[in-house]
Amino acid sequence: MILKIGFIGFGKSATRYHLPYVLLRKNIQVKTILALHLDEEMARPYREKGIAFTTDIDELLNDPEISLVSICTPPSSHYSLAKQVIEAGKSVVVEKPFCDSVEHARELFALAHEHGVLVTPYQNRRFDGDFLAVKQVVEQGFLGDILEVESHIDYYRPGTTAKQGPKEVGAFYGLGIHQMDRMISLFGRPNTVTYDIRNNETKDDQAVDNYFDVDLHYDNALKVKVKTNYTVASNYPRFRVVGTQGTFIKYGEDQQENDLKAGIMPETEGFGEDSPMLYGIAKYRNSNGDWIEKQIKTPNGDYGRFYDSLYDTLVNGADRLITEEQAITAIEILENGFTAPSPSVYHLEKI
Numbered sequence: 001m002i003l004k005i006g007f008i009g010f011g012k013s014a015t016r017y018h019l020p021y022v023l024l025r026k027n028i029q030v031k032t033i034l035a036l037h038l039d040e041e042m043a044r045p046y047r048e049k050g051i052a053f054t055t056d057i058d059e060l061l062n063d064p065e066i067s068l069v070s071i072c073t074p075p076s077s078h079y080s081l082a083k084q085v086i087e088a089g090k091s092v093v094v095e096k097p098f099c100d101s102v103e104h105a106r107e108l109f110a111l112a113h114e115h116g117v118l119v120t121p122y123q124n125r126r127f128d129g130d131f132l133a134v135k136q137v138v139e140q141g142f143l144g145d146i147l148e149v150e151s152h153i154d155y156y157r158p159g160t161t162a163k164q165g166p167k168e169v170g171a172f173y174g175l176g177i178h179q180m181d182r183m184i185s186l187f188g189r190p191n192t193v194t195y196d197i198r199n200n201e202t203k204d205d206q207a208v209d210n211y212f213d214v215d216l217h218y219d220n221a222l223k224v225k226v227k228t229n230y231t232v233a234s235n236y237p238r239f240r241v242v243g244t245q246g247t248f249i250k251y252g253e254d255q256q257e258n259d260l261k262a263g264i265m266p267e268t269e270g271f272g273e274d275s276p277m278l279y280g281i282a283k284y285r286n287s288n289g290d291w292i293e294k295q296i297k298t299p300n301g302d303y304g305r306f307y308d309s310l311y312d313t314l315v316n317g318a319d320r321l322i323t324e325e326q327a328i329t330a331i332e333i334l335e336n337g338f339t340a341p342s343p344s345v346y347h348l349e350k351i
Helices: 012-022 040-047 057-061 075-087 102-115 129-140 171-187 256-261 304-316 324-336
Strands: 003-008 028-034 052-054 068-071 091-094 119-121 146-152 192-195 211-217 223-229 239-243 246-250 280-285 291-296 344-347
Touching (some): 003 012, 003 304, 012 028, 012 304, 028 040, 057 075, 075 102, 102 119, 102 324, 129 171, 129 239, 129 291, 146 171, 171 223, 171 324
Parallel strands (some): 003 068, 028 052, 146 223
Antiparallel strands (some): 146 239, 192 211, 192 344, 239 246
């Protein structure tokens, strides 16, 4: 079965993180893209593939052949657009952040159930190579019981977020959503969250955040730290995993984005492959008590696997990749990071 899909939005999100992967799928066909301000030169290669463009959302929503829509627009529009798509009887993928509040997230899920469709956030970075390496190490168990995890996404981008703006355009909503989702997918819903969210370049407490240091606490003594800082000029491990039997450390970001920026597409041989120099190092004690130190080859990242999973859910009835509980938990952690002066503590109730 061919799953026909439409896109709302034709900016960097769609052209870099979605379309290069979707267009490789034999069982998914992009039929229509809604773009209010169309760059014809950018659109030309897509038109040559038979993809139509429109400025009329009703044309897309009223097309009976399109059963799935991906929303790739600014965060402030996610909730209202997702609601329109669901009410048109179509399943919908929503770019991050999924929406601005738990209330809106719950409303979208309830509405989707009412209309018999699926709504899901686009958590493509579950398929970053660096995270896949961490997931592999944790699940194989040779580090023993996991006690502490650090997840960092740092940049040197001074002055880029020194102005006032809505929370949805800050670092925590923009990058924290990925880090939260990945940790929730591995360890579930935490009990307590502690926050330090701010802009470390200005005293203006209304400035968009460029820094966050957030800890997730679990009832089995596990603590997970997710941190981003836009004023870091030297490398820091992307991941550090500490267990009762050993430690795993991984430097270097996933290579997919670097390749895409360089014009290297997913169909190219070697796309997204990590440098062996950046493979993570695991040091652990084996069952004989001997200490082992070895490189862990980084699995190839592939954001297209999100759409493979989505196809399997919509067409074959497989379990959804991102559960409603996981999506709501991530939004709840984001939303509550801004409800009290930083630093603050938030206690999560069971869903």
